[in-house]
Amino acid sequence: MSPTPTATDDTTAIGGVPQRIIAAWARNDGDAFAEVFTEDATMILPGDIFVTGRENIRTFMGMAYAGPYKGTRVTGAPVSVKLLGPDAAVLVTRGGVLTGDETEVAPERAVRATWVLAKQDGQWLITAYQNTPAAA
Numbered sequence: 001m002s003p004t005p006t007a008t009d010d011t012t013a014i015g016g017v018p019q020r021i022i023a024a025w026a027r028n029d030g031d032a033f034a035e036v037f038t039e040d041a042t043m044i045l046p047g048d049i050f051v052t053g054r055e056n057i058r059t060f061m062g063m064a065y066a067g068p069y070k071g072t073r074v075t076g077a078p079v080s081v082k083l084l085g086p087d088a089a090v091l092v093t094r095g096g097v098l099t100g101d102e103t104e105v106a107p108e109r110a111v112r113a114t115w116v117l118a119k120q121d122g123q124w125l126i127t128a129y130q131n132t133p134a135a136a
Helices: 007-026 030-034 054-066
Strands: 037-045 049-052 073-085 088-098 110-120 123-133
Touching (some): 007 030, 007 073, 007 110, 030 054
Parallel strands (some): 037 123
Antiparallel strands (some): 037 049, 073 088, 088 110, 110 123
16 A cells, blocks of 8 residues: 655656656657647637637647747746645746857746646646746
8 A cells, every 4th residue: 555645745846847847848749738638628828818728729839839839948946835735726926038159037927827736647737737937
């Protein structure tokens, strides 16, 4: 019998979700990006972008990686994690899009993001994501 996961284990796993997005983005891999989302997820981005469903997220990111996001990378770090129950959490991060050889996010591409996560089959996935520009 395996040990029961603890809140600390979940917090660590939740904090790793952005790393999965960062890795998928680094490869400009829309499939890997979409696999971090639940089937019925929503993604809201600046510019009135509202995408629903894993397949639509996959399509949107595939087109974005072929267009405006081509060759870019993202970075993000957890600011807070709030467990809402054994299978739900809210993660807040700060980060943004990196271009060229940048190692720090330019103010015009810095974001604060809210991630609503659901634990499905033992894995934390994004069920709702929204980001807002951090620059005033």
